[in-house]
Amino acid sequence: MTEEQMTEEQRKGSVFHMLPQLVASSVLIGMIRQYAQPHDVAFWSGFALTTVSVIFFLTARYQLGRSFSVTPQARQLVVRGVYSRIRNPMYFFSALMILGAVIAFQRPIFLLIPAALVPLQIVRARREARALEAKFGTAYQEYREGTWF
Secondary structure, three states: OEHHHOOHHHHHOOHHHHHHHHHHHHHHHHHHHHHOOOOOHHHHHHHHHHHHHHHHHHHHHHHHHHHOOOOOOOOOEOOOHHHHOEOOHHHHHHHHHHHHHHHHHOOHHHHHHHHHHHHHHHHHHHHHHHHHHHHHOHHHHHHHHOOEO
């Protein structure tokens, strides 16, 4: 089923379906605000990067709607909104959220988090791409050519 064939409710889902991401994002921002010290330029830069990334991450999650799944499943080809420019915006912006937190906390050891996370996201993105290509064929290939990551 293509995105055009989906109803607005089917495409987006409700905010309730976003509850885990909303809670996790709020906890991350709260932890940065509460525990990252000192509140200098690095803190505010990291905090700003995290906050902006959370907004884009949650926007992408909302636009993905009921197509969101933990395992690769080709329910529909979402090509609107953030997905019109970035194929995997949730992976991209979650990595930027973590990077922002690393900058805000100013602890180089925390770089191990994105160092472990990014390769896992690349593997997941490739699996999802295979599932989408198998189901949507040339429509996915055309979409892939016009987007980044």
